[in-house]
Amino acid sequence: MVERVGSVDGLRDVLRRLSVLKGVAPEFDPQTVPDDPVELFAEWLHAAVDAKVVEPHAMTLSTVGGDGRPSARVLILKDVDSAGWHFAVNAGSRKGRELAGNPVAALTFYWPELVRQIRISGPVVADPTEVAAADFLARPSGSRQMALTRRQSQPFNDYSELDEALDRAGRELEIAPDQVPTEWMSYAVRPDEIEFWQGDPARRHKRVQYRLVNGVWSRNLLWP
Template structure:
């Protein structure tokens, strides 16, 4: 095999990788429900039943302070009342970005099914009691990590992290009801939702939902 460091080596390596392998599910956009929430839940259940690892993982894209894009993977917390929920620490970069520009895009990608769902819309903070309930529902280790409150700050050494983690875990053990005040549960209420079903012949199916006042419209898009 040609070295990936040679001119064109990486390009050739990537071109040889297989895509859209395996049995792909069918998707009839003509039978899609009027509400994208219903279709999303159906697709999520399909991903779960197919044994997709972490099917609730999604890319959350926000607007950075310099106006550029910023993205990272988070876990979906709930889908309820037409909103998709996730939680962040407000002192983290993503937390500050949402406070400065309360809008986001979510992307779900289930590779084995060749399916993708993209959402865009405003993001609203839930009341403090709901954020607290979400925080307390996390594992002790996750709560201890959030209570350190230093996400993305420079780290001098792994030993420094170990000491801080030990101290935070001890706090959680002593005070099991302790809540991080900057922990915030957010709900994205999409203005657009797009469902993409891949096809081996590249005749991909794209169905876009757009919110118009109090109803959704559906439109097929070219691949």
Template sequence: MSNEPSELLRSLRSLSGPFPSWDIEHLPDRPGKLFLDWLRVAIDSDVKEPHAMTISTVDQDGRPDARILILKNVVDDSFYFASSSESQKGQQLKDNPHVALTFYWPALGRQIRIKGTAEDMGDEAGADDFRKRLAGARAVAMTGHQSQKLESEEVLESSIEAQKERIQRDPDVVSPQWRLYAVNAKEVEFWQGDSERKHVRIQYVLQGGLWKQYRLWP
């Protein structure tokens, strides 16, 4: 095997299939419905972590930023995730609520791209989501230093342990910085890959309060 990166990458297979069929003649009127249909197919097909998504934001200098998060809910055409408002993404969302979500399920050759605006759902929604998290995850979130520079492993462990003890004393304690966000979709693209690169792409665009559908070139 070649040690050259270009040769190494070319030796890797992609979009080899077989992939599920997709009847684009009978599409739902709304993208949220189609997303849930595809999500159920992914779950039934044992796709690992099909609810993992890339969320892309814009930082204070106008540069794109991205990371992986977990989808929490889908209501109509809004897609929910949670995060600390004091994290980098939380600060970025305060300055610019425009975001993009991306799902990719290689085993199915399917990708979903969502563009919209993130809306903070308020104190109670954030608290309710926080209470549903595992105790360990709550303790880490309550340390309140996400994305900041870490002095040492000992500082991290002692901080987490202190928050675990706090949770034991008060199981209903919540972090006021923990927020639940809804990404209200404005544009959604469903992409079905093809081994011959004749990909099928359907785009939903919200225009005047109504969803319009378009077939895109591969």
């Protein structure tokens, strides 16, 4: 029998002993933020890159199913422009099905090294097919090979199934290296609400909320 390391006993005490908000927060004056939240997002993202935050473009994508049940997973941000915050998914995956049935989403970025968090939410629209194709073809071969198994999120019984499917997909890629599966989609969140949060150990967090009203961004401070 394999010995299990750790136990659920005493987890509350373990969790209570863990430190929080130990990063180094940059200077931030909420009174001087730009009118456009995209500018502030770019500023914070560049700061995260300069601070060598691990995978600063990783974000939690939250969607909602037809039964009202939320689900979340971590994806990689692909672009930000006037059309929104872009990411790519397999249409047959759970997130793809949920976006098709309920095209709204929330994105969350968290950079503990800078004690910063960004929350973005709003409707989701599909990008043109050429955007999805460009995203797919720019991916590493292993990523494309896995996508070509066309079985993301489906249950399976044995890893031999996965190996066989990957072998078939690999041969498919060798024959047609520029193919793009029809299931591959690129989406953009067009936010109507964005919050920038900078934490403080004394809980005097700095929070700025942007809201889109009649096509114009308004902003206000939020109580910590």
